[in-house]
Amino acid sequence: MHIDTFKDTINACRFCFMCRHLDPVGNVTFRESDTPRGRALICDRIRMNAANLQNPDYIDTLYRSALSAANRTHCVSHYDETGLCLAMRRDVVAAGLASETVKALAKTLETEVFTVKGKGKILYYGGHPELYSDCKTISGKDPGKALEVLGFSAASKKVFARFKKAVAASQCQTLIVAEPSAYDFLKDKLAGIKVVHVAEHLLAANPKAAKTRKAYYLESDFLRNYDSNPSAPRDLLKALGYALLPFGTNDEESYAVGEGAVVFDALNPKLCAKLCARVYGLAHDSKKPLFITASLYVRDTLRKYNPAFNVITIEEAAAQSAS
Amino acid sequence: MTPKDYLYEMIRSELTWAVGDDNVQTNDADTLGHSLDYYWVPECWHDRGERLTPPDFVVHPSTAKEVSEVLKIANTHNIPVTPWGGGSGSQGGALPIYGGIILDMKRMNKVLAIDPVSMTVTVEVGINTQHLEWAVEKAGYSTMHFPASIACATLGGFIAHRGTGVLSTKYGKIEDMIMSLEVVTPTGEIINTLPVPRHASGPSLTELYLGSEGTLGVVTRATMKIHPIPESRKFHAFLFKTMHDAMIAGSKIMTSRLRPCVIRLYDETETAKLVKRVLDIDKEGVYLVFGFDGPEKMVDLQLENACAICAKTASEDLGTEAGQNWWKNRYKFFYPPYMFHMPQAFGTLDTVATFSNIEKVYWAMKNTVNQNFPQATFIGHFSHWYDWGCMLYARFIIDEPPEDPREAIALYNKIWDMAIRAAIKEGGVINEHHGVGLKLGRIMRDLYGPAFTILESIKKTLDPNNIMNPGKLGFPGKGA
Numbered sequence: 001m002h003i004d005t006f007k008d009t010i011n012a013c014r015f016c017f018m019c020r021h022l023d024p025v026g027n028v029t030f031r032e033s034d035t036p037r038g039r040a041l042i043c044d045r046i047r048m049n050a051a052n053l054q055n056p057d058y059i060d061t062l063y064r065s066a067l068s069a070a071n072r073t074h075c076v077s078h079y080d081e082t083g084l085c086l087a088m089r090r091d092v093v094a095a096g097l098a099s100e101t102v103k104a105l106a107k108t109l110e111t112e113v114f115t116v117k118g119k120g121k122i123l124y125y126g127g128h129p130e131l132y133s134d135c136k137t138i139s140g141k142d143p144g145k146a147l148e149v150l151g152f153s154a155a156s157k158k159v160f161a162r163f164k165k166a167v168a169a170s171q172c173q174t175l176i177v178a179e180p181s182a183y184d185f186l187k188d189k190l191a192g193i194k195v196v197h198v199a200e201h202l203l204a205a206n207p208k209a210a211k212t213r214k215a216y217y218l219e220s221d222f223l224r225n226y227d228s229n230p231s232a233p234r235d236l237l238k239a240l241g242y243a244l245l246p247f248g249t250n251d252e253e254s255y256a257v258g259e260g261a262v263v264f265d266a267l268n269p270k271l272c273a274k275l276c277a278r279v280y281g282l283a284h285d286s287k288k289p290l291f292i293t294a295s296l297y298v299r300d301t302l303r304k305y306n307p308a309f310n311v312i313t314i315e316e317a318a319a320q321s322a323s
Numbered sequence: 324m325t326p327k328d329y330l331y332e333m334i335r336s337e338l339t340w341a342v343g344d345d346n347v348q349t350n351d352a353d354t355l356g357h358s359l360d361y362y363w364v365p366e367c368w369h370d371r372g373e374r375l376t377p378p379d380f381v382v383h384p385s386t387a388k389e390v391s392e393v394l395k396i397a398n399t400h401n402i403p404v405t406p407w408g409g410g411s412g413s414q415g416g417a418l419p420i421y422g423g424i425i426l427d428m429k430r431m432n433k434v435l436a437i438d439p440v441s442m443t444v445t446v447e448v449g450i451n452t453q454h455l456e457w458a459v460e461k462a463g464y465s466t467m468h469f470p471a472s473i474a475c476a477t478l479g480g481f482i483a484h485r486g487t488g489v490l491s492t493k494y495g496k497i498e499d500m501i502m503s504l505e506v507v508t509p510t511g512e513i514i515n516t517l518p519v520p521r522h523a524s525g526p527s528l529t530e531l532y533l534g535s536e537g538t539l540g541v542v543t544r545a546t547m548k549i550h551p552i553p554e555s556r557k558f559h560a561f562l563f564k565t566m567h568d569a570m571i572a573g574s575k576i577m578t579s580r581l582r583p584c585v586i587r588l589y590d591e592t593e594t595a596k597l598v599k600r601v602l603d604i605d606k607e608g609v610y611l612v613f614g615f616d617g618p619e620k621m622v623d624l625q626l627e628n629a630c631a632i633c634a635k636t637a638s639e640d641l642g643t644e645a646g647q648n649w650w651k652n653r654y655k656f657f658y659p660p661y662m663f664h665m666p667q668a669f670g671t672l673d674t675v676a677t678f679s680n681i682e683k684v685y686w687a688m689k690n691t692v693n694q695n696f697p698q699a700t701f702i703g704h705f706s707h708w709y710d711w712g713c714m715l716y717a718r719f720i721i722d723e724p725p726e727d728p729r730e731a732i733a734l735y736n737k738i739w740d741m742a743i744r745a746a747i748k749e750g751g752v753i754n755e756h757h758g759v760g761l762k763l764g765r766i767m768r769d770l771y772g773p774a775f776t777i778l779e780s781i782k783k784t785l786d787p788n789n790i791m792n793p794g795k796l797g798f799p800g801k802g803a
Binding site for chain 1: 383458474655661662
């Protein structure tokens, strides 16, 4: 089983409570199973007896994880409980035990098609193609990351192969990626093309600051906890004239409402609404605050459960400054 | 359907009516997570593939009224209720050893009010203590409660077992921090203790519930002290040739009535093993670190005095950096892989005594362990210092305990029995801040003597059906 390669993580996390305060799901469900310890205990039971993999309660719990990786970042030894969850999901899928909801969701992701349009030497992949008139753009929602996160490795590879083929056909030398989950997935996977996050690209253009405005920057799970926390998003926003305020009570928790699980809202809408409610609750003491996120997923999800919530993406912030 | 099945469903229905459908769990994932806490025995049991006793129901109340409803249901059906905070207790206090209801308090996590005039915070006690500290810090204050388990435990858990944090030497243990409590009694009445902890209006009901480990009711709300963020906090470390020299220096700091926020003294073995591994200080001897906080001028003056005391007998002045480094890494000792872990057997022989007795307690326990259990290593450090004495955080570690869990647990209990009784004989009190739980219940009669009957009488009066955390704190189990 895939979880066997995470034996050290299981042994470290199954009796350890030291990061439980940072599990976004555990912090809204209050369930012991929704903590790294709870999930590691489950994986340990499965490791001891593979028949336990069939337990639907265990499967449901592992698909409830928001995979924020805040716990892994916090741990002084950085034990990879996030990787363990993903390994168990692969085991679930390999055993044909994924729930009907998960299977149905995976099916919608398997048919992703990627089309390159426009002119230019740079290829843009994101939700705001209108902002990149001098670039080629590649369409398609997810390059295989979502399937990978759901445990469908083979299907993920097939989707990624289509994405790779489209990128190669573009003959571009640089790929700008907007969505942090896609950036995390692609940054080390594509040979012969430089992959940069959109914040790096926009910052390199030396943007001019507009009038100073206050805003909260909601840290991305992927950028902060998966990709070494690049300073580009914050540097860009500062360069654009945004005075960034600290949000919440600390700088370790994830307020990215399931971004790390890529399709968290589609899979667990009720739970996702609770994650959003936590963010809204922490924002209540600010008057008409502006929130900025690197992720279109985060923006759309926060707007979905509270249309009045004032949240924009980094790219929208840059466009507003330019206009 | 058997009568048991009928009854199970009736109770589940009553509980969901009381707290809502989403707040009663019976599934395997949740009951697994609640079937073991941080006590070594259930961890060993799990590690060896044995099945633990799960709760029948995991219930998450959101108000004192809901807690009251749950306790009334439990009394009606005579089923045990085990309160659960973070589940990170090391004494088995939160284990549902008779099944029944786990009352998981984490949903009661609101900060209700901060009083900047009196410097207090009123809070629901299911709050995670790191979350509490963050919320209080955002308002410009601190609880000054920094235990190693700050990220795991709830305030209620600390109240239940008289927990403490690393700055206790100045700011006190949880019992020194608490002003008043709201409690749901075992029969479901919601009561409040007096609003201030110092008075002459009879015995303190707040004190009755501090350390009661969920056996006398459920604490639902607390008002506790908060403090200004200190202008300065500085540390310094010394190395001593012997533990005795270091102990004399530490006790002189305290008896000269300096006010350090922390003193830690690691014995030779712990200095050689843990201090080396975690702090990268590779020295032979005894490592002692202390710190002061407050206005900078006062900090500097006190630090100067404490350093002068230590300099007289220390073998090496390790300086400020070695002290600051300890503060920075103070929790690292408790993360894997630095913390002891399976298959090792390990226990914390947490004992408190006067300065006159504390070294005798240390040697009594160390000699008992070394002479009777050659397979065990004994290590210790002294933390949580008072005007009159300090706490010994002694530990035994067996790298290769018996594979059979029953044999391993029997050996483990034997070490506890002998070491703790040796400590009691030398004037030690078990224990300082981990509580009693299931682990040390059998020692309570030895510790208290005839006075234990008073505690038993209180338990019987308040909890006539013995539903509250039966079998803990030395009180009878459910079948008794």
